[in-house]
Amino acid sequence: MNKPNAQMIDYWNGAVGERWARSQDRTDLLLNNITDHLLPFAAAKPGESVLDIGCGCGTTTFRLAMAVQPNGSAAGLDISGPMLDVARARAQAMNADIPFLREDASVYDFQPVFDLVFSRFGIMFFDDPVAAFKNIRRALAPKGRLAFVCWRDFKENAWAFAPYAAAKHLLPEQPPSDPHAPGPFAFADSGRLKGILSQAGFNGIRIEKLDATASMGATSDQAADEALNVGPLSRAARELADDVRAKIRETVKETLAKYQTPAGITPGVACWLVGATL
Numbered sequence: 001m002n003k004p005n006a007q008m009i010d011y012w013n014g015a016v017g018e019r020w021a022r023s024q025d026r027t028d029l030l031l032n033n034i035t036d037h038l039l040p041f042a043a044a045k046p047g048e049s050v051l052d053i054g055c056g057c058g059t060t061t062f063r064l065a066m067a068v069q070p071n072g073s074a075a076g077l078d079i080s081g082p083m084l085d086v087a088r089a090r091a092q093a094m095n096a097d098i099p100f101l102r103e104d105a106s107v108y109d110f111q112p113v114f115d116l117v118f119s120r121f122g123i124m125f126f127d128d129p130v131a132a133f134k135n136i137r138r139a140l141a142p143k144g145r146l147a148f149v150c151w152r153d154f155k156e157n158a159w160a161f162a163p164y165a166a167a168k169h170l171l172p173e174q175p176p177s178d179p180h181a182p183g184p185f186a187f188a189d190s191g192r193l194k195g196i197l198s199q200a201g202f203n204g205i206r207i208e209k210l211d212a213t214a215s216m217g218a219t220s221d222q223a224a225d226e227a228l229n230v231g232p233l234s235r236a237a238r239e240l241a242d243d244v245r246a247k248i249r250e251t252v253k254e255t256l257a258k259y260q261t262p263a264g265i266t267p268g269v270a271c272w273l274v275g276a277t278l
Helices: 006-013 015-022 024-042 059-067 081-093 129-137 158-170 190-199 220-227 232-237 242-259
Strands: 049-053 073-078 100-102 114-120 140-151 203-213 268-277
Touching: 006 015, 006 081, 015 024, 015 081, 024 059, 024 114, 024 140, 024 203, 024 268, 049 059, 059 073, 059 081, 059 114, 073 081, 081 100, 129 140, 129 190, 158 232, 158 242, 158 268, 190 203, 190 268, 220 242, 232 242
Parallel strands: 049 073, 049 114, 073 100, 114 140
Antiparallel strands: 140 268, 203 268
């Protein structure tokens, strides 16, 4: 029998995971506005025990740890060794007693000890999402709750769609994709998402729209680099020759310049804020 989520585990422990680990500062900047909406939505309280699934390099875990002080605790869980290495190094530098576990949330043997299970874009990658959320539900203490953010439709997310659409004529033909396959936009359909959580045994499900902006850099040069570093364009262009990537970069740079603001290049993002209870 194949190991659950084997493809994603390989993906996030290879070159992609290493690149994300190196790009932690830029990723935090990209997602900062979303994080600032998600944390109040999750409403971690002093004294609570919190689990951060798909914690990556630990930024949200550290913020959750601060929110639950003085007597609370936070832990991070991820499948990516390279990103967890960064998280652990940051924790050591801050003298922060935060465990970071390299585990798959869909099969980990959770105990019902967490008041809040939280995730910033870390729960869209399961082969069997119903089974995964059933397992995640086991991590919640009585009266515990779930709170996460995930992407809405690809075309609603200008940060990802605008550079991809601009460069499409320079990309090899892409195979048709299954919109429900594990990946960043797997939960774009809110009806399907609600059904998954319901089948997994969650109650009190609420799904709210979040429209915000992504911070892709101070200049269109930086934003073009970011578009080639994360998101659908980065995956489609990864194996292309340097001269083709250079053409893509110039095309994307021109497109993203249209999103210039006093705060930098800030195209729109479209997300779901999702909450549920036992």
